[in-house]
Amino acid sequence: MKSAVVLLAGWLALTAYYVYLPLPSTVSESWYLMVLDAFFRLAQQSCNLAHSMGLGHHIRLLNVFIHNLESLTSLPAEHVKITDTTFDGVAVRVYQPFAESQKTLRRSLIYIHGGGWALLSAKSGYYNNLCMVMADSLDAVIVSIDYRLLPDFHFPTQYDDVLQATKHFLLPDVLAQYSVDPTRIAISGDSAGGNLAAAVCQEISQEDNMTNRFKLQALIYPVLQSFDFNTPSYQQNKLSPILTRFLMVEYWVEYFNGNYDFVQPMLMNNHTSLDVSKASSVRDRLDWTFLLPSRFRKNYQPITHTTGKAEIIQNIPALLDVRAGPLLADKAVLRLLPKTYIMTCEIDVLRDDGLMYAKRLEKAGVEVTIDHFEDCFHGCMLFTVWPINFSSGFHTRDHYIKWLNENL
Ligand SMILES: *[C@@H]1O[C@H](CO)[C@@H](O)[C@H](O)[C@H]1NC(C)=O
Ligand SMILES: *[C@@H]1O[C@H](CO)[C@@H](O)[C@H](O)[C@H]1NC(C)=O
Ligand SMILES: *[C@@H]1O[C@H](CO)[C@@H](O)[C@H](O)[C@H]1NC(C)=O
Numbered sequence: 045m046k047s048a049v050v051l052l053a054g055w056l057a058l059t060a061y062y063v064y065l066p067l068p069s070t071v072s073e074s075w076y077l078m079v080l081d082a083f084f085r086l087a088q089q090s091c092n093l094a095h096s097m098g099l100g101h102h103i104r105l106l107n108v109f110i111h112n113l114e115s116l117t118s119l120p121a122e123h124v125k126i127t128d129t130t131f132d133g134v135a136v137r138v139y140q141p142f143a144e145s146q147k148t149l150r151r152s153l154i155y156i157h158g159g160g161w162a163l164l165s166a167k168s169g170y171y172n173n174l175c176m177v178m179a180d181s182l183d184a185v186i187v188s189i190d191y192r193l194l195p196d197f198h199f200p201t202q203y204d205d206v207l208q209a210t211k212h213f214l215l216p217d218v219l220a221q222y223s224v225d226p227t228r229i230a231i232s233g234d235s236a237g238g239n240l241a242a243a244v245c246q247e248i249s250q251e252d253n254m255t256n257r258f259k260l261q262a263l264i265y266p267v268l269q270s271f272d273f274n275t276p277s278y279q280q281n282k283l284s285p286i287l288t289r290f291l292m293v294e295y296w297v298e299y300f301n302g303n304y305d306f307v308q309p310m311l312m313n314n315h316t317s318l319d320v321s322k323a324s325s326v327r328d329r330l331d332w333t334f335l336l337p338s339r340f341r342k343n344y345q346p347i348t349h350t351t352g353k354a355e356i357i358q359n360i361p362a363l364l365d366v367r368a369g370p371l372l373a374d375k376a377v378l379r380l381l382p383k384t385y386i387m388t389c390e391i392d393v394l395r396d397d398g399l400m401y402a403k404r405l406e407k408a409g410v411e412v413t414i415d416h417f418e419d420c421f422h423g424c425m426l427f428t429v430w431p432i433n434f435s436s437g438f439h440t441r442d443h444y445i446k447w448l449n450e451n452l
Contacts, residue, residue: 062086065285070419071391073434077421080432081285088291103162103195103298110163117169117429123180128167131218134209135190137166139179140222149225151184151452154210156244158235158264158423160295161202162194170426174441181445182452185222187213191240198301203367206240207247214248214256230260230452234425235287235394236295238266242370242401249380260451262385264444265422268371268397270296270363271316271323274347275332276340277395284391287422292393299368302360309353315363317352322364326372335400371401378408385447387415387440392422415443 063082067074087109088102095102127138141150155178157164157171164171166188179186191205210231212218219226231248233241245261248254272278273293282289293307309315316323333346357363366373384405388398395416402412417424420436425444427437 065283067285068391071421072419072436076434077285084286101195107163107193111165111168114164114169117173117431119169119173119176119429121176124176126172126176131187131189131209131212134205134212135166136209136213137172137175137188137190138222139175139186139188141179141183141185149223149228151182151228151230152219152222152224153178153182153184153186153230153232153262153448153452154213154241155186155188156191156206156231156233156237156240157188158233158237158426160194160291161199161236161240161299162295165193166190170429170432173429174426177441178445178448182449184452185224194295194298199299199362199365199368202236202299203240203243207244210244210248211254214254216255219256226256228259228452229256230262230448231258232262232264232448233266234264235423236267238263239268239368239370242266242268243367245381246366246370246373246377249382250377258382260383260385260448261381262387262444262448263398263401264387264425264440265389265392265394266386266398266401267292267394268401269330269369270310271326271369271372272313272330272332272346273311274313274344275330275396275400276336276342276344277397278393279344280342281391281393281395281422284393285421287393289393296363297360300360300362302356306353306356306360309356312349312352313347314349314352315356315360317349317354319351320354320357322357322361326364329372329404330400332396332400335403336396340396340399371397371404375404375408378405378410381405381408381410383411383451385413385415385444385451387417387425387444389420389422389424389440390416390418391420394422413447415440415447 063078065078091102091105094105125140175186175188189206189209191202231241231245278289293310297307362368386398386402388395402414405412424436425440427434
């Protein structure tokens, strides 16, 4: 009896230790977030263990797990017609509001889901729900792109898929088929989807033979660079919920089909040390000592070594490819971009990716709205369906949709 009590107490203490995370006092629903994060960590660690036992790739296992969990959450389609089809060979899901006024042309938005270029899909319950809500509340045609995923496909497949489907949709006869107004189209995405949206928007803006271009881009806590993993937000949030710094770097390496041994040196910025000459031409494009206001810099110091591991960039030249890191683009490219919305969350390693991009766009003359949420965390906008429903999910989603409604 006594030993059972001791065991139970020990088990409770271990659980509490596993679940407890020091979070800033500003974060809302913090216990709920800790439980969600512990659950994600447990799922990831189980998949990593299974991977090391040869039972399958950890990403593929995690995706199967998330998929099964997610299938519990899909909401019925209301007011919206959903069609699964392909655009130039790329799978897409199209959401059209039920026609009442089919004579008028509708606004439209291309949505690119997040999940580290690896997880989830346009069909997952949470994204499906987001796109249904957008189609309905904006009375807009939403195209959600099911680009191919890690670990079976690596960069630039994800980018190429999104670009190909996007170009197909922008063709005049395709827009006409969906009754879309060619002058009122946006591109948007969250996290890794924000990365793809930003990169594809740069490409579409530069091509001189496009009949139609974007009126807006809206990037939700986007991933924008793999150059500096020690920005203030990376330092401050390296153990923050949902997306730790280690996990982000691991997914970058996986995106480039690189060697996992590079993760540790990259965490220290050793892939972009001063002796890596290839990195020098873009270094000032993410110099956060002048791109970030002091309230975000706090007292964090840049991590720049004189010598590092030049072989990393030699092995993964894509680390400096703007199609993967749109924050590294030339100012001449940024100038061509449409009006932009960027959402950032305080509890997010990627906060400064978004803030730096906003600053560079502003300097290039682009009109930018930064929507910064002090009490929110990476990924929150998706979490609006029970059992993962946070008030920050509804709050951020409302702001995003309101901005689109006023600007699209
Ligand atoms: C449009 O321009 C891009 C390069 O900017 C080129 O790759 C593509 O083939 C062109 N497409 C057509 C239809 O001319
Ligand atoms: C990164 O580079 C620094 C400076 O050269 C070195 O001290 C450190 O051991 C390196 N770290 C890794 C993980 O490679
Ligand atoms: C989440 O969903 C549950 C069950 O529908 C509800 O009781 C709760 O209030 C919701 N929480 C938020 C923040 O919306």
